[in-house]
Amino acid sequence: MLIRTEAPADILTVDRLVRSAFDTEAEAKLVMSLRENSHLTLALVACSDDGEVIGHCLFSPVTLNGDDLNWQGLAPLCVKKEHQKQGIAEALVKEGLEMLTELGYPVVVVLGDSNYYQRFGFESATNYDMHSKWEVPEGAFMIKACSSEFLEGRSGLIEYCPEFDVL
Template sequence: MLIRTEAPADILVIDRLLKSVFETDAEADLVMALRENGQLTLSLVACDDDGAVVGHALFSPVLIDGNDLSWQGLAPLAVAKSHQGSGVARALLTEAFLTLPQFGYPACVVLGDPAFYSKFQFEPASAVGLECQWEVPEGAFQVRSLTEASLATLLDGVSGLVEYSAEFNQL
């Protein structure tokens, strides 16, 4: 499996992948809007041995209490149904969590299943005083440091509402 950054030729392939994995086109539309509006920080694809795109992970900027701390939001993460459970998501996230800090992005938030994301060192965001801009189930909004620094150090006294790019409000 090869993990690499998105190329222009991948755009429609990613769109098809997202439409096949999620119940609606909302995530595919979100990715297109983030890309078109320059709100895409990192877009990775996973390719199988034949070169077909079988996974995708996208990161975009978030604000914390109105402050730009260079934190990122993971959304969406998608793996082709035929490849789910085979380590594609782990490979995508491993690469992302190595790449993002190299470009000065110290932490990441995600809205998702705590049982899944805890495998990747995510913890409840409420534990460090962060809350999601949307009403979500307890524990579903999570955070992790991408560096050696603790979340408390990275926050440096900032806490409160985490806001995603405006494109997310169209979901």
């Protein structure tokens, strides 16, 4: 398996993958909108040994109390159904977090299964008195900083790009 940044030639393949991975087309429309509106910071694809795109992971900017601090949101993350439960999503997330840190993005948030994302160092955003505008289960909105100094003295509302409001 190879993980690499998404290339323009991948766009239609990624669109088909995202459409097949979720119950509705909302996530595929979100990915396209983020791309079209230049709100995509990092997009990674996982490719099988024969070059087939079998996974996708996207990061886009988020703000804290309206301030752009170079923080990122992870969403969506998907793997082709027949390739799930093989560590592909985990590899995508790890690679994405590593790349973002290297590029100087200090904090990543995610809305998802806390049992899954804790393995990457995510913890509940409520531990830092931070929240999203959506009603979500306790612990589902999580945050990870490359260093705790980026969270010190901060609290409030974390907002994703406007494209997320159509979900």
